[in-house]
Amino acid sequence: MDRNSPLSIRDMRFRYSPLKPDWTIDISALDLKSGEQLLLTGTSGRGKSTLLYLIAGLLDPVEGRILVGGTDLHSMRGGVRDHYRGRNIGVIFQTFNLLQGFSAVENVLAALMFSALPGREHRQYAESLLAKLGIENPDADPDQMSVGQQQRVAVARAVACEPLLVLADEPTASLDPELADVAMNVIQETCRQRGAALLCTSHDPAMAKRFNRRISLEELSPETPKR
């Protein structure tokens, strides 16, 4: 595994149906270095989330290669791919997608089930991670928490396995501007501290100033001149 190359995409094309004439995703090249943070912009419905699912190995490209940590996730089968994803990729969703019926710490523990960390250390590690993110009551039901706290639990879960790459899918879309700012601080700072590369999608123009590197899906297609 190459920790210096969290993400490398080459000539990757994807469409949901072979009957569709146009590609949903068509990327000639995209690279992300270790610890790098990239904002992927684009209007809703253009395939930003689809790209994240392709990178996470939850969808398979029709053509081209996607390497995560130098490894082609799509050449792996079944459980091996799931195992690799669990250990190397963290995902933050727009709607947080916390596990219903699980407490805050249990949401993090659920992610740690698939990590290399010894089981006896899980609880202490999960609680300290939540504490660092300002969650003082790890046993609380996330449904009883504020939206901001829920977002922090989601971030803790995404980075729990010390991933190479964190994929954040419109992480602030359901937050008001003030809370969105706080949430992005948490996400970016946590990734920075843990050395994880961050690929964040958003259609919010206000997000642009937070990232040194920004790119739109349209710019990634072969016909568009690269920045």
Place this chain on the structure above:
Amino acid sequence: MMTDFTIIIRSLRLRLFSTITTALTVAVAIALMLVLLSLRDASRKAFDRGSGNMQLLVSADSSPMGSVLNAIFYANPPARALKWAACQELLKTYPIEYQIPVQQGDTYRSFPIVATTPEFFTLFKPDPESGWELAQGTAFKSEFEIVAGAAAAQSLKLSLGDSFYITHGASDFSDRDPDDAQAESTQHQFPTLKMAMAQMHRYSKYKVAGILKRTGTSHDRALFTDLNSTWIVHAHQNRRMKDPSVTHTSAADLTDADKLITGVYVRFKTPPGMSESPVLSTVYDELKRGHPEITVAVPAVEIDRLFSIVSNIDEIFIALAAVIMVSSGIAIMLALYNSMEQRRRQIAILRVMGCSQARVFGLIVTEAALIGLLGAVAGVVLALIANQVSAKIIDSKLGLIIQPALAAEPTLWVVLAAVVLAGVAGIVPALMAYRTPVARSLRPMG
């Protein structure tokens, strides 16, 4: 530390109502199955106990099975009688260990009166393992004394020294006080056919001399007295019909025609270590062929026959219980299947975190099996309660004392079958979970 088991428990807790109701359907099926199995075994044992160490039953009943049911299990008073002297003559050539006459037909408050000889308590063992024991008092030593079976004494609230008149036939109106106006009037009102056919023997009161300890057999419901007493009351009645001036009848007045019995319990000399006498089958054949006026029955054989008939009904019930078990499996499948739509997102989240499709499949199958296990455990508890309740009902309604118990091996098999069945029922929803489209289930998409 989070484990797959924690995830399953959380999932079951989230759908608590569905989990409980589904587990209950399994519990009912398991309980029904276990109760049927244990009642079958217990009733078989109860029937086996009733005939005790007797090997042959001689009577004038119309069928061998009827004679066993009437003479041993007190189903009905035997319809026809035999002369005791003739029976003794018939059996004298055989190597007999005991021949104990019994005469039935009288009752006290619906409990059968069995007139017999003292050998009934010394030679006949109601349970092959153990003999009679007195809880209070003594066995009857003189005429018009009663030794009460444990269940009869308890139901009739009899104490030593209590006295009462018995009734010819089956009736509820026997009373301890012959001068009781109510008893007199009921006797003449005949509110039921059973009462109309019954008649109180007012020649002499019977006095309770002893109360037996419980044997767990049908005999616990009987009241025992000596043969002479019964012969005397019936002879007195007959003599009064011919000559109303007769005021007293004693044993000396009895003729062979008065000395009637309804059955003879017979045991042949049996070599030590053998449960059956070598002459039993020969004697049985000789008596059956040579004496059509009597009915000979080997109780063990008749009980086998009875159970082979009853077992067909048993099998239907057990098959029904199995069908209910399968239905409960379908209920598990439906409950999980219906929950899948709501769980797609949760499964997709687990998949994103690194949970493989095979592991998701295993989680759902294990969840189904766990519902089966919960239901099975609840079913075992229900069965234990139901066994006690049904034993009491059977005791009070039928007078048959059964001790149903859950045998370890069949119980384990039934529980295992429930768990496996539930696991199999989980396969369809598990396949749904296995095929959950992760990307689509995590929408909204950008």
